[in-house]
């Protein structure tokens with residue numbers, strides 16, 4: 682889905698497909714160097730990380746294994762509780778593996794902070810993070826993130842894996858939605 686397919690539902694394009702893919706190539710080049718010769722497990726966090734995982738993993742030249750986790754905040758309430766429940770766990774054992782968590786966005790940082798602690802507790806040799814987007818103004822906890830695509834303003838964004846009520850994940854760009862889409 683292109684930006685033009687959304688018509689007036691799309692308010693503004695923040696990042697074009699070209700910008701996203703160029704940045705991913707740059708991040709992949711760093712990861713290639715940093716993880717050369719290492720036993721790497723890419724862990725994608727469903728569902729938002731789908732696109733980043735697909736493009737980043739293909740941009741890499743090093744050999745990696747991939748796995749997925751699905752997590753959710755406890756209850757259906759706010760994510761800011763920081764209490765996370767595992768909906769789908771890894772299929773692989775992370776013991777002594779160099780784990781690189783792949784995320785679409787870091788908002789409050791609470792999900793990731795929990796996830797990093799969880800993976801370290803399982804005996805991973807190292808746990809680092811690669812995220813396409815980060816909202817510095819929304820941070821509630823400090824998370825040490827090794828690879829960041831873009832820092833963006835604290836606005837609700839969709840596209841490139843990010844959804845609004847499960848829609849727009851297949852949008853090629855990252856953008857903001859017009860107010861009428863939210864029904865307000």
Ligand code: PRP
Nearest residue numbers: 727728729786787788789790791792793
């Ligand atoms: C998003 C994103 C991160 C999390 C970031 O997932 O993929 O996992 O929120 O938020 P935080 O930094 O405030 O913890 P979401 O729960 O929207 O699920 P999804 O990936 O299935 O869309």
